[in-house]
Amino acid sequence: QKEVEQNSGPLSVPEGAIASLNCTYSDRGSQSFFWYRQYSGKSPELIMSIYSNGDKEDGRFTAQLNKASQYVSLLIRDSQPSDSATYLCAVKRTARQLTFGSGTQLTVLP
Amino acid sequence: NAGVMQNPRHLVRRRGQEARLRCSPMKGHSHVYWYRQLPEEGLKFMVYLQKENIIDESGMPKERFSAEFPKEGPSILRIQQVVRGDSAAYFCASSPQNREGTTEAFFGQGTRLTVV
Numbered sequence: 748q749k750e751v752e753q754n755s756g757p758l759s760v761p762e763g764a765i766a767s768l769n770c771t772y773s774d775r776g777s778q779s780f781f782w783y784r785q786y787s788g789k790s791p792e793l794i795m796s797i798y799s800n801g802d803k804e805d806g807r808f809t810a811q812l813n814k815a816s817q818y819v820s821l822l823i824r825d826s827q828p829s830d831s832a833t834y835l836c837a838v839k840r841t842a843r844q845l846t847f848g849s850g851t852q853l854t855v856l857p
Numbered sequence: 858n859a860g861v862m863q864n865p866r867h868l869v870r871r872r873g874q875e876a877r878l879r880c881s882p883m884k885g886h887s888h889v890y891w892y893r894q895l896p897e898e899g900l901k902f903m904v905y906l907q908k909e910n911i912i913d914e915s916g917m918p919k920e921r922f923s924a925e926f927p928k929e930g931p932s933i934l935r936i937q938q939v940v941r942g943d944s945a946a947y948f949c950a951s952s953p954q955n956r957e958g959t960t961e962a963f964f965g966q967g968t969r970l971t972v973v
Contacts, residue, residue, distance in 0.1 A: 779960065781961065781962075783964075789966075790948055790964040790965060790966050790967050791900070791948070791950075791964045792964070793961055793962070793963060793964075796961050835899070835900065837962075839960075842912060842913075843905075843913060844890065844902045844905045844913045844915070844916070845890055845902070845905070845950070845952075845962055846902060847892075847899060847900045847902070848899065849898075849899035850899050
């Protein structure tokens with residue numbers, strides 16, 4: 748079992764729709780959860796962090812965390828073509844590495 | 858406040874040479890991660906360091922690869938006797954020290970290593 752699992756996609760949504768990205772993790776001791784966006788040929792960019800169960804909203808992005816289910820998700824509202832990228836889920840516990848999933852490729856169709 | 862700085866951005870080495878990749882963390886950050894990424898693949902963890910200490914090197918190949926983060930100066934990822942399979946993008950990320958683990962890591966622009 749991979750430590751962090753994501754659907755590789757590709758996931759395609761029409762412009763203006765909600766994109767839903769999912770991630771599960773295996774380490775119950777994980778404390779910190781992150782979503783990164785990576786455009787082709789570029790470095791990962793941090794877009795959301797979440798540490799407690801529930802929802803966290805930042806603009807068009809909402810991160811959701813359920814530690815009991817070991818599940819974290821990212822919702823992107825009013826998706827734009829510029830949101831087309833690979834989205835990486837990352838998980839961390841203290842004094843351990845920051846572990847990434849393999850990423851979900853999102854395409855927003857104009 | 859400058860971001861994470863990596864250099865060089867592009868590095869070409871012949872098989873058998875040494876490659877040295879540098880990473881200067883963000884100001885105030887004392888922790889550094891190194892990752893390797895092949896085209897169309899995910900980020901593979903290599904090593905996690907704090908100043909003068911290796912915290913986790915479980916992703917480092919046993920031979921030819923080493924990393925350091927001295928008290929002064931950048932973190933260095935060193936690859937000895939490079940082979941074509943070492944060709945990849947190498948990313949560094951830094952974070953501040955935080956005992957509770959709630960720390961955000963920020964990435965540099967990466968070094969693209971090509972072995973010819």
